[in-house]
Amino acid sequence: MSTLGKLVGKIAIITGAGSSGPGMGTGKAMSVLFAREGAKVVLVDMFEERARETLDLITADGGEAAIVQADLSDIPSIEKVMSECIGKFGGVDILINNAALTSPYGMLDTTTEQLEKCIAVNLTAPFLLCKSAIPTMIERGGGSIINITSIASLRGQGGKGCPAYAASKAGMNGLMIDVADSFGKQGIRINCVAPGIIDTPMREATIAKGGHTKESLNLGRKTALGIEGDAWDIARAALFLAGPDGRYITGVHLPVDGGVISTSH
Numbered sequence: 001m002s003t004l005g006k007l008v009g010k011i012a013i014i015t016g017a018g019s020s021g022p023g024m025g026t027g028k029a030m031s032v033l034f035a036r037e038g039a040k041v042v043l044v045d046m047f048e049e050r051a052r053e054t055l056d057l058i059t060a061d062g063g064e065a066a067i068v069q070a071d072l073s074d075i076p077s078i079e080k081v082m083s084e085c086i087g088k089f090g091g092v093d094i095l096i097n098n099a100a101l102t103s104p105y106g107m108l109d110t111t112t113e114q115l116e117k118c119i120a121v122n123l124t125a126p127f128l129l130c131k132s133a134i135p136t137m138i139e140r141g142g143g144s145i146i147n148i149t150s151i152a153s154l155r156g157q158g159g160k161g162c163p164a165y166a167a168s169k170a171g172m173n174g175l176m177i178d179v180a181d182s183f184g185k186q187g188i189r190i191n192c193v194a195p196g197i198i199d200t201p202m203r204e205a206t207i208a209k210g211g212h213t214k215e216s217l218n219l220g221r222k223t224a225l226g227i228e229g230d231a232w233d234i235a236r237a238a239l240f241l242a243g244p245d246g247r248y249i250t251g252v253h254l255p256v257d258g259g260v261i262s263t264s265h
Helices: 026-036 048-060 075-089 112-139 163-186 201-209 231-242
Strands: 011-015 040-045 064-069 094-097 143-148 188-195 253-256
Touching (some): 064 075, 075 112, 094 231, 112 143, 163 188
Parallel strands (some): 011 040, 094 143, 188 253
16 A cells, blocks of 8 residues: 555546456556555446456555446446445545547548447546536535546547547547536546557557557557556556646646657657
8 A cells, every 4th residue: 555645535436447458457557546545446347347356456455445337338327326436435536537438440431330439438428427526526625537538639640540539539628628617616627638659458459459469569669758658657647637736737638648749750
């Protein structure tokens, strides 16, 4: 357990809290780190067994967490998340909208159904979770919301294209701006973290589907730092924004990308 305790007394909801394969995904890393800092964490995932792995890591550290199995493309499941969080821990102080659905298809190959699925998970669910979390956050004196977006919402992807994913993630930026302006004086802070080239089980599975390995692609070379990031890089950025160190920051879109959006390649 961390001795810093930056989130002692806080209750955090983290969606996509399990990893899609062996290793450390962003949701799992954030959940473990937030619990180490003293937060009680509600682990939301479509697959209970994935959330269970995260729960086991937290309890092994002496932390406290609970699982809510939910399909975030289904509105009744979204409503269940907040009711179970309040029932278990009494409220919510931090909401991390991390769960995401990818879509590897270019503009001309993307179907309406694929677009709607991306928007349902990546934008509609965060919208509804914000809507249900904000009133209880206000009652508790304020709160912090963090949307995990993507550099795909800020720059092109080298001609490959992922318009449904990029558009849904860009929508999260607009949601952030409006909430920051509308609820700041009531103690609500909201920010976005935009991961770049991050080594996670989800990304590794996507690479494998294309018949490649992360070693063969060497994506880290595309960043200004010449390396790729990992899930802990995203977790530390989220902790900074969620905790007391970020008390004067709202409405910010923070790329955590090794400088890839500043490069010319």
